Amino acid sequence: MQGASRSALAESREALSQALSQDTDRARLGEELLQVARVVDANAVLRRSLADPSREGADKGQLVHRLFAGRVGDASAQLAAHIVSRRWASETDLVAALEQCGVEAILAQAETEGRLGQVEDELFRFARIVDGTSELRSALTNRLAPVEARTALVRQLLAERSAPETTRLAELAATHRRTRFDHAVDGYLAIAARRQEQLTATVTTAVDLSEEQVTRLTTALSEQYSRDVHVNTVVDPDVVGGIRVEIGDEVIDGTILSRLDEARRRLTS
Structure with a gap:
């Protein structure tokens, strides 16, 4: 991210930290932020409206509240409204910020359960297995393959032997609309490392x-x-x-x- 988006992302992360410091269901917060990101990403008109730098931030925040009231929890709606109210350099930066905050909330849940290091190791090793197995790599990175099929494959490979956060993030990487599987995993690992200050x-x-x-x-x-x-x-x-x-x-x-x-x-x- 460049320019205004870098400042907006830093402000969004600060708001996320405040939300995580409350008595918040971190896993639910993460999933609901990812839900908001999916809806915004899939709707070009909404995406342009929320990323419009000429529109007042408060108006954009209110729009998110109206759209997602009752569909996500209050904490998620408030945080999503805060994120979209920032000034973003592009539509893709806004969607990426919502996703990154969602992923960090999921990793924060793993941290609460004392398994953040485990998730980091499992994600890294799974990415290496995918990279070294051509048939598996093709199955998980084929954008023409149904999302349900790629999700089912990840669960078949990981669900019984990995932390739930590992499985969820591997699913997310395998079904990402914009980012390659390996690049998505690298991004998640960077967030995990930052949370552990290492x-x-x-x-x-x-x-x-x-x-x-x-x-x-x-x-x-x-x-x-x-x-x-x-x-x-x-x-x-x-x-x-x-x-x-x-x-x-x-x-x-x-x-x-x-x-x-x-x-x-x-x-x-």
Whole structure:
């Protein structure tokens, strides 16, 4: 998001934090914000009206109250009205903000239950499985496939062995109208990391790391960045040996493959 939308998103997150600090059903709040987002996204006239920068914020908030009164709870209606009353640079930014707040409320529920870290791990690993299985990737990313079929597939794969929030967010990513599955999951993982006030590192090696090695690496990275670091491990035999660490936009590549590629570039330059 750029310009006005960045400020609007920060204000929306602050309002969400206030709502979550109350005696609120976080799971219900999240689902109802996602419901509002779906309705707004599906109606071009409504979407344009709510994102119109020339329209008074109070008017847009009142419109949301009229449309969703009785369809969602008071807390959800008030928060949705606050979000749409901000000044957004585009219609898609408004829909994205409603979705992000809905996802964060669902993750906040996982946090309340003491399983936010579990959800983060499960989402990451499921995304890696999808990425590495062509048949599964096609089934979940085919926009022509019925939403019900993609939802049923996610539930079949996850419902019996994962946290309920993991299953719900995987369903959401698989049925997203605008965003690719992997990009959607990356966004959810970023929200989870932010709620835990930590950085997330993706570590790629040729073989599995032992629990002790992961612990030592986590400690070293946390000391280097002066913040808690959550480590997600990926095994990729193609890297041959060594280790590759990605934290945000920073990449520390000490794999043999990267060294071989560098040697090739030098030989051909």
